[in-house]
Amino acid sequence: MKLDTLKAALCLGVSADTVERWIRQGKVPAHRQGTDWVFHLSQLRDWARANGLPFREHPDQVQITDSIEQVTVVQALRYGGLHHGIEATTVNEVLETLAQVAPIPSADREELSRRLKEREELSSTGIGRGVAVPHPREPLEGLIDRPSITACFMTSPVAFGAIDGRPVSAALLLLSPSVQTHLRLLSRVAFCLGNGQVTSMLTEGHQSSEELLERLDAVEAHIGS
Template identity: 25%
Template sequence: MKEILTLQEVADYLQLSDKTILKMVKNGEIPCAKIANQWRFSKPMLDDWITSKMQVIPQNDLSRLVESQFDYIPLARLIDEKSIITDLKGQTTKEVIHELAEKAYINEFVADKNIFIKQLLEREQLTSTSIGQGIALPHLRKPNGNIVTEPKIVIGVSKEGIDFDSLDGEKTTLFLLLLSDSEVVHLKLLSKITRIFGIDNAISQIKQLRKPEEFVKFFNKIEQELSRR
């Protein structure tokens, strides 16, 4: 099967109706990208998503998730001004990953920088984490509490943009490195980010941000809007 699928092909692949898939897309429940006003899906990323859905979630993860009230923590609390890079220097996928990982390590979000970088690059080799429209969401294929010390988001902005093997062929300018210490937290975080980017004009607004404090303010505002839906 080819690596880029249409909505109908995904429906056939998952043995669901196209209406069900479209509903999942609108709810931010399934990884996808809108290209030329059409929904497209990366099969490797879809397979990762299917695998994560089939995994048995350890009870201690579920308990920790409930106890920490992760669903109610604003994304802005996962984004520190000190972990935002407004002028990435990297010109390649490897260089950008190293730069983002270094920022995570300096802020003590990561216990082992070298292993973290290695696994991030392995994930990119599998299939790009770019979701199109100039945005990428680098993350580990299998979240690991021994590597990531706490859930956080490291943001990087490339003024010129780099070739990140995007689905739509555009250069990637905005990177949100998702740090999760468990599969549960990762899925919650990815789902929330997807829902935010589904809000009208959210992507165009975030691309206009230039200062770290503007990113924090943006996520506070946009999540308030999301909570009213």
């Protein structure tokens, strides 16, 4: 099955501009057909999986959201992914792992890791109660076009220099394409983390990912109510 640029973008969950940028950079498998670029579904799927990117098999069934500004915490987590059993013993190892599993092309992972470490040197992103919210100092404008939250759950708590001195069991990597999106999503994350059951589910790790997402969805429903 062949795809045009728009359908390839829908499969990958990014904008057509991002796909075109990846074509220019030689990052994505694309083929010239006259004046247009085309993609083979199987090749694009394999490339996405090799680069740790989400992939939708049926682009014609994808619904485009009204605006990335309206993305919820649950939607951002579903896109970014939840990863259990992370064996990290230092802050840098946690940040490097987050960069490796985040929904960005593999060619950008080293740069993301560098940015996360630079931000962490300014002050700890450990916000207390066993949770950290790492993020770059500046939004990833030009590198991503939709926000994501990638959750990593450590097998053993990691000393993070958190404000309450408690080691971190869950790290939520927040990536945004703009300042406005970052601030909105960060405020929603803070609201959810104000719920004791949510923080317990994050740090104790007894529940499944779906149970956690269901609880977050219920808590988010009260934002603005």
